[in-house]
Amino acid sequence: MTHEFPRMTGSAFAPDWFETMAVNASAAERRAATLTTRRTVKKEFQAAWLARAITCIDLTTLAGDDTAGRVQRLCAKARAPLRGDLMAALGLDQLTVGAVCVYPTMVSHAVRALEGSGIPVASVATGFPAGLTPLPLRLAEIRYAVEQGAAEIDIVITRELVLTGKWQALYDEIRQMREACGPAHMKAILATGDLKTLTNVYKASMVAMQAGSDFIKTSTGKEDVNATLPVSLTMVRALRDFRERTGQWVGFKPAGGLKTAKDAMNWLVLMKEEADVRWTMPDLFRIGASSMLGDIERQLEHYVTGRYSAANRHALA
Numbered sequence: 001m002t003h004e005f006p007r008m009t010g011s012a013f014a015p016d017w018f019e020t021m022a023v024n025a026s027a028a029e030r031r032a033a034t035l036t037t038r039r040t041v042k043k044e045f046q047a048a049w050l051a052r053a054i055t056c057i058d059l060t061t062l063a064g065d066d067t068a069g070r071v072q073r074l075c076a077k078a079r080a081p082l083r084g085d086l087m088a089a090l091g092l093d094q095l096t097v098g099a100v101c102v103y104p105t106m107v108s109h110a111v112r113a114l115e116g117s118g119i120p121v122a123s124v125a126t127g128f129p130a131g132l133t134p135l136p137l138r139l140a141e142i143r144y145a146v147e148q149g150a151a152e153i154d155i156v157i158t159r160e161l162v163l164t165g166k167w168q169a170l171y172d173e174i175r176q177m178r179e180a181c182g183p184a185h186m187k188a189i190l191a192t193g194d195l196k197t198l199t200n201v202y203k204a205s206m207v208a209m210q211a212g213s214d215f216i217k218t219s220t221g222k223e224d225v226n227a228t229l230p231v232s233l234t235m236v237r238a239l240r241d242f243r244e245r246t247g248q249w250v251g252f253k254p255a256g257g258l259k260t261a262k263d264a265m266n267w268l269v270l271m272k273e274e275a276d277v278r279w280t281m282p283d284l285f286r287i288g289a290s291s292m293l294g295d296i297e298r299q300l301e302h303y304v305t306g307r308y309s310a311a312n313r314h315a316l317a
């Protein structure tokens, strides 16, 4: 399927938008800590926010032992992420996840399994997760995934270009990846756990947006440190700054290690408080997660019935 919302165009390379930026790491940590302690979403609205979180999940499997069967089961869950009785009790008649995210050779299985559902298939590409295959191969991999039917491509950036401050080269590389995506939307994974400083995270975010990324994404899920709130706060500030300069709404995708309903709420609060409520909708916000849906379902069951069910009653997603 293709998206009805437009692709971002980015801007010319403009190093003056980020060169002098220095992020104060302890201030970012303090601000991130207040987001999780101040209750900004009232209890009675939490079920609605958790249902919103489901619509923002990029339901993911990125494992070496993925099979067509596993992808088909994941797609069945993507079409019906909540049990029928919970849906009815919550007054919902339709609910699906934001996308299903798989490796390129799994795209065709996911496309077939999701036919008619309107759920886009996202694929990681460009030598995920390290991104250290030659550029022509990385571009060919993007084109392959798009030909297979991926509507969204999650690319990884070359960390060395950030660590050595080669911002123009980073811009040029991401621009080429954007062209290779054709009509597919592009999410740029910064792999923030590899970037050493929040200042680098801010600069890489800005370059990725200038190069025309539709989303910026924190992590592959394979770095030692994946999505954290201070990193996300830094990226969200960059999103806001980019929007002020260009009028473009670039999306945000935290990913890696996010497993609980509490994580979902923390990130939704971050988007609402630091950005805009518009940045809590699936066209601008996704949560990349292979194992969060089960906990959200558990929490919603508790909301509806007052009890927790055993984890073995829930799908492993």
Ligand SMILES: O=C[C@H](O)COP(=O)(O)O
Pocket (backbone or CB within 6 Å): 060, 062, 101, 219, 220, 221, 222, 255, 256, 257, 258, 288, 289, 290, 291
């Ligand atoms: O892009 C999504 C990530 O790979 C998911 O990471 P996770 O398996 O830690 O949820």
